[in-house]
Amino acid sequence: FKINETPFSDSYEIGDELGSGQFAVVYKVTCRKTGAKLAAKFIKKRRYATSRRGVPRNHIEREIEVLRDVGGHENVIQLHDVFETPNDIILVLELVSGGELFDHVCAHEYLNEAEASAFIKQILLGIRHLHNRFVVHLDLKPENIMLLRRGEPRIKLIDFGLSRHIYPGIPVKDMIGTPEFVAPEVVNYEALSPATDMWAVGVVTYILLSGGSPFLGRTRDETFCNITSVNYHFSQTYFANTSQFAKDFISRLFVKDVSARATVDECLQHPWIRGPDIGINDIRVGATINLS
Numbered sequence: 001f002k003i004n005e006t007p008f009s010d011s012y013e014i015g016d017e018l019g020s021g022q023f024a025v026v027y028k029v030t031c032r033k034t035g036a037k038l039a040a041k042f043i044k045k046r047r048y049a050t051s052r053r054g055v056p057r058n059h060i061e062r063e064i065e066v067l068r069d070v071g072g073h074e075n076v077i078q079l080h081d082v083f084e085t086p087n088d089i090i091l092v093l094e095l096v097s098g099g100e101l102f103d104h105v106c107a108h109e110y111l112n113e114a115e116a117s118a119f120i121k122q123i124l125l126g127i128r129h130l131h132n133r134f135v136v137h138l139d140l141k142p143e144n145i146m147l148l149r150r151g152e153p154r155i156k157l158i159d160f161g162l163s164r165h166i167y168p169g170i171p172v173k174d175m176i177g178t179p180e181f182v183a184p185e186v187v188n189y190e191a192l193s194p195a196t197d198m199w200a201v202g203v204v205t206y207i208l209l210s211g212g213s214p215f216l217g218r219t220r221d222e223t224f225c226n227i228t229s230v231n232y233h234f235s236q237t238y239f240a241n242t243s244q245f246a247k248d249f250i251s252r253l254f255v256k257d258v259s260a261r262a263t264v265d266e267c268l269q270h271p272w273i274r275g276p277d278i279g280i281n282d283i284r285v286g287a288t289i290n291l292s
C-alpha cells in the first residue's frame with residue numbers, strides 16, 4: 001500500500017477526539033485544501049518484536065489492504081489516505097459522527113423490534129459486501145458499529161483491525177476477537193470463516209433486543225463454556241414480548257455447526273428482516289429477489 005510522503009499536518013488540521021481503542025486514537029480532521037471533514041485514526045506502531053505495546057506493521061498493512069478492498073459500500077467505512085510518522089500510521093477515513101451503536105442501545109436500554117431489525121439489516125448488507133469479497137470482519141460488536149448521524153438508523157462497520165481475507169479451502173485459525181462475541185470455532189481454535197461473523201450478528205441482535213449479553217459469564221472461562229455448549233436462553237424479562245420471528249432469527253445463528261449456521265444471504269431473506277412487506281409475488285419459485 002502506498003503511504004503519503006508529505007507530512008500529515010500539511011494536509012489536515014486536527015479537531016476533536018472521536019474515539020479511541022487500545023492502540024488507536026481517532027480525531028475529527030479538516031482537509032486544508034477542500035475544507036472536507038474526515039476522521040484520522042492514529043495507530044501506534046510496535047517498536048520491537050518483543051514489545052506488547054503498539055500494533056505490528058503487518059497487521060496495520062492488513063487492515064489497510066482490507067479497507068482498500070471493501071471501500072465503496074454505504075455500510076462500510078471508506079479509507080481516503082494513509083500517512084506515517086515515527087510512532088504512528090495514520091488512516092484518513094470517512095467521517096461517521098453519530099456515535100457507536102453501543103451507546104445508542106445503552107441510551108434506550110434496548111430497542112424495539114422494528115428499529116433493531118432495521119439496524120441488523122444494514123449490518124447484514126455491510127457484511128454481505130465483505131463476505132462477497134472473501135473478507136471476514138472477526139470483531140463485530142456494537143462498539144465497532146457506528147451511526148452515520150445521531151438518531152438516523154444508518155450504520156457503518158468501522159474497525160477492520162482484526163479483519164482478513166479468508167479464501168475457501170485455506171483454513172485460518174486464530175484466537176482473536178472479544179470473548180462474549182466469539183463463535184465456538186474460535187474458542188476451540190478451529191477454522192474461522194464467514195460463519196464466524198454470523199454468530200456475532202446473533203449476539204449483536206440479542207443485545208439490541210434485550211440489552212443483555214447471551215453468553216457472558218462471571219469469568220472468561222465461564223463465557224467460553226457457555227459459547228461452546230451454546231448455553232443461552234431468551235429470558236422472560238426481556239423476551240416475553242419478542243416475536244417468534246426475532247427469536248427464530250437469533251436461533252439460526254447460535255448454531256455450533258458452521259455448515260448449518262445461517263449465512264448472510266439467508267439472514268437477509270429471513271422474515272424478521274424482510275418484514276411485513278413480503279408480497280405474494282416475491283414468493284414465486286426460483287424468482288431472484290432484488291434486496292437492495
Ligand SMILES: Nc1cc2c(nn1)-c1ccccc1CC2
Pocket residue numbers: 018019020021024026039041077093094095096097146158159
Ligand atoms: N477502532 C476505531 C474506533 C473508531 C473509529 N475507527 N476505529 C472511527 C472511524 C471513523 C470515524 C470515527 C471513529 C471513532 C471510533
